[in-house]
Every structure is written in C-alpha cells, then in structure tokens.
Amino acid sequence: MPVTCSTRKGYLIGVFLTLIAVRAWAQSASAAPAYTEVSYPNGVLSIQAYLYRPPGNGPFPLVIYNHGSREGREHEQRPFTYIAEILVPSGYAVLVPERRGYGHSDGLTFTEEIHRDKGPAFIARMQAESTDVLAALDFLRTLPFVDQRRLGIMGWSFGGIVTIFAASRSDAFRAVVDQAGGALTWNYSPAVREALPTAAQQVRAPVLLMVAQNDATTASITTIADVLRRHNPATEMIIYPPFTPSGPALAPGHAIFSAQGTAIWENDIRSFFAKYLGGGTAPMRR
Numbered sequence: 001m002p003v004t005c006s007t008r009k010g011y012l013i014g015v016f017l018t019l020i021a022v023r024a025w026a027q028s029a030s031a032a033p034a035y036t037e038v039s040y041p042n043g044v045l046s047i048q049a050y051l052y053r054p055p056g057n058g059p060f061p062l063v064i065y066n067h068g069s070r071e072g073r074e075h076e077q078r079p080f081t082y083i084a085e086i087l088v089p090s091g092y093a094v095l096v097p098e099r100r101g102y103g104h105s106d107g108l109t110f111t112e113e114i115h116r117d118k119g120p121a122f123i124a125r126m127q128a129e130s131t132d133v134l135a136a137l138d139f140l141r142t143l144p145f146v147d148q149r150r151l152g153i154m155g156w157s158f159g160g161i162v163t164i165f166a167a168s169r170s171d172a173f174r175a176v177v178d179q180a181g182g183a184l185t186w187n188y189s190p191a192v193r194e195a196l197p198t199a200a201q202q203v204r205a206p207v208l209l210m211v212a213q214n215d216a217t218t219a220s221i222t223t224i225a226d227v228l229r230r231h232n233p234a235t236e237m238i239i240y241p242p243f244t245p246s247g248p249a250l251a252p253g254h255a256i257f258s259a260q261g262t263a264i265w266e267n268d269i270r271s272f273f274a275k276y277l278g279g280g281t282a283p284m285r286r
Contacts, residue, residue: 032081032084032085033052033081033084033085033088033089034052035050035051035052035079035081035084035096036050036051037049037050037051038050038051038139039104040135040136040138040139041135042100042131042132042135043135044106045100045105045106045107045132046105046106047097047098047099047100047105047106047132047135047136048077048097048098048103048104048105049095049096049097049098049136049139050079050080050094050095050096050098051093051094051095051096052084052087052088052093052094052095052096053088053093053145054088054089054091054092054093057145058093058144058145058146058147059144059145059146059147059150060091060092060093060145060146060147060150061091061092061093061147061150061151061152061273061277061278061279062092062093062094062095062140062146062147062150062151062152063083063087063092063093063094063095063151063152063153063154063273063277064094064095064096064097064133064136064151064152064153064154065080065083065094065095065096065154065155065159066097066099066133066153066154066155066156066158066159066160066162066163066166067080067096067098067099067102067155067156067158067159068155068156068157068158068159068160069110069157069158070102071110071111074101074102074103074109074110074111075102075103075104075109076103077098077103077104078096078098078102078103079096080096082259082262083096084096085262086262086266086269086270087269087270087273090270090273090274090279091279092152092273092277092279093145093146095136095140097132097133097136099129099132099133099162100128100129100132101113105132110125110158113125118185118188118189118191118192119189119190119191120191122185122189122191122192123191123192123195126158126161126162126165126195127165129158129162130162130165130166130169133153133162133163133166134166134169134170137151137170137172148172149174150174150277150278151172151173151174151277152173152174152175152176152177152273152276152277153166153167153173153175153176153177154176154177154178154179154269155177155178155179155181156179156180156181156257156258157179157180157181157182157183157184157254157257158181159179159181160178160179160180160181160182160183161181161182161192161196162181163176163177163178163181164176164178164181164196164199164200164203164224165195165199167203167205167207168199168200168201168202168203169202171204171205173205174205174206174276174277175205175206175207175208175272175273175275175276175277176203176205176206176207176208177207177208177209177210177269177272177273178207178208178209178210178221178224179210179211179257179265180210180211180212180215180220180221180253180254180256180257181196181220181221181224182196182220183211183215183216183217183218183220183221183251183254184216184250184251184254185220186216186217186219186220187216187217187219192220193223196220196223196224197223197224197227200224200227200228201227201231203228203232204231204232205234205276206232206234206235206236206272206275206276207224207228207232207234207235207236208236208237208238208268208269208272209221209224209225209228209235209236209237209238210237210238210240210257210265210268211238211239211240211253212239212240212241212242212243212252212253212254212256213239213240213241213242213253214242214243214251214252214253215251215252215253215254215256216250216251216253216254218239221237221239222237222239225237234276236272238265238268240253240256240264240265243255243256243261243264245258245260245261246260
C-alpha cells in the first residue's frame with residue numbers, strides 16, 4: 001500500500017520522538033549519582049564526607065568507602081563517583097569520608113604530619129584515620145534511610161589499611177573489602193608488615209581481598225588472607241591478571257582499583273556485598 005504524506009509525517013514524528021526518548025534514557029543512564037556534602041565530628045575535628053543514596057525511602061544497606069593517599073593534592077575534593085556508580089544502582093547508599101587532612105576535613109595532611117615515615121608514626125596515623133571512619137557510625141545512626149544492620153566497608157591502598165584497622169575495632173560491619181591495602185608500603189615497612197596481620201586477627205566479618213598480579217606486591221593481600229582464614233572461613237581473595245593503566249602509576253597493577261579498572265572488578269564487589277548485605281531493601285543474610 002502506498003505511503004501517504006500524512007502517514008509518512010506521522011512515521012517521521014514517531015521516529016523523532018523515539019530518538020528523543022532514547023537520548024533521554026541514555027543521558028539518564030550515564031548520569032553520575034548525585035551526592036550530598038555532609039560533615040560529622042570526631043573529637044575536635046570536623047570530617048567532611050560525600051553521601052550518596054538510592055531513590056526511595058529505604059532502609060538501604062550502606063557501604064563506607066575509604067580513599068587512598070594523594071600526596072600534594074590532599075585538599076582536592078574527591079567524591080569517588082565511580083564507586084557510587086557501581087553500588088547505588090544496586091540499592092546501596094555510599095558514604096565517602098575525607099579523612100583528616102583531606103578535602104575540607106580538619107587536621108594536618110598526611111605529608112605534614114608523617115613526611116616519609118613508614119614506622120610507628122605511619123601506623124599511628126593510619127589508626128587515627130580509622131577513628132575518622134568509625135566516627136561516621138554515630139552520624140549514620142541519625143539517617144533513617146540507612147539500615148544499621150547492613151553496613152559494609154571497603155578501601156583502596158591507604159584506604160585498605162584504614163579499612164582493616166577500622167573493621168578490627170568495630171563489629172558494626174557485616175562485610176569488608178580490602179583493595180590492595182598496604183601494597184605500596186609493604187616491602188619498605190616492617191611496621192606495616194606487623195600491624196596489618198595483627199589487626200586482621202581481630203576482624204570477624206566476611207572479608208574480600210583484591211590485588212593485581214603486577215601491583216608493587218601481592219604479599220600484603222596474601223598474608224592477610226592467610227591470617228584471616230585461620231579464624232574466619234568467610235574470607236575470599238582475588239588476584240587479578242596484570243593490569244596496564246592508561247597513564248603513569250607507582251605500580252601498574254595498583255591502578256586497577258581506580259576508575260580505569262572498574263569493569264574488571266565491579267561485579268565481584270556487587271556479588272560480595274549482595275551475599276552479606278543484600279541489596280535495596282532485601283533482608284540481611286544470616
């Protein structure tokens with residue numbers, strides 16, 4: 001049957017409207033989750049943080065994400081949106097604290113306080129930063145959309161050290177993820193090689209340990225895994241194949257846990273948290 005002018009016009013309008021809808025959907029799907037800047041006290045310090053939440057009323061499981069170091073750029077604000085992009089669509093709220101000396105948080109920067117120390121002063125600073133994370137627990141209790149029974153914690157590099165320290169000092173966390181914690185300092189610091197395994201002995205929550213083969217070392221992860229498995233059967237470890245970043249890195253494999261590498265490990269993160277925290281308003285695994 002021949003296509004009339006009016007039919008063709010309607011067809012073109014339909015195509016046009018479909019393209020607009022597809023474009024709007026694509027923009028919505030690619031839009032980064034929005035966050036709210038918050039602050040909470042830890043003693044005399046005010047700690048800045050970025051809070052992400054899924055749509056709806058909850059209560060949602062929440063994951064605290066602990067960032068790594070950024071020497072010379074400590075006061076830059078880093079909301080780590082790529083972590084929220086992984087977790088928020090799966091129904092998790094996310095809190096990213098800027099620990100003391102980072103972002104707009106109070107306190108000396110790591111470099112100002114520690115310089116190049118890798119001994120007891122380094123460990124004391126990491127423990128102090130873990131108190132900045134644990135202080136967030138009181139703040140979270142004021143948020144009605146957060147399920148206090150389903151809290152997770154994860155961190156990369158320095159943030160991985162802080163994550164293990166924090167999890168060793170609190171039973172509030174139901175799932176723990178350590179991404180290459182201590183990998184850049186392990187070979188140079190007997191203090192780290194002593195303190196991390198000691199802290200791991202106190203962690204009772206399920207732990208997922210992650211590292212790439214071509215990080216500075218895999219020993220900071222494999223050693224912690226060995227310690228945890230002696231008392232914690234819910235311990236998992238993943239050693240990824242060598243990773244090649246697009247730019248310079250202190251160790252190529254260390255950059256796998258930056259935004260460049262999310263496609264490699266994001267499903268592992270989601271699966272682990274789903275196992276122990278559920279997602280959205282799902283019941284907690286017992």
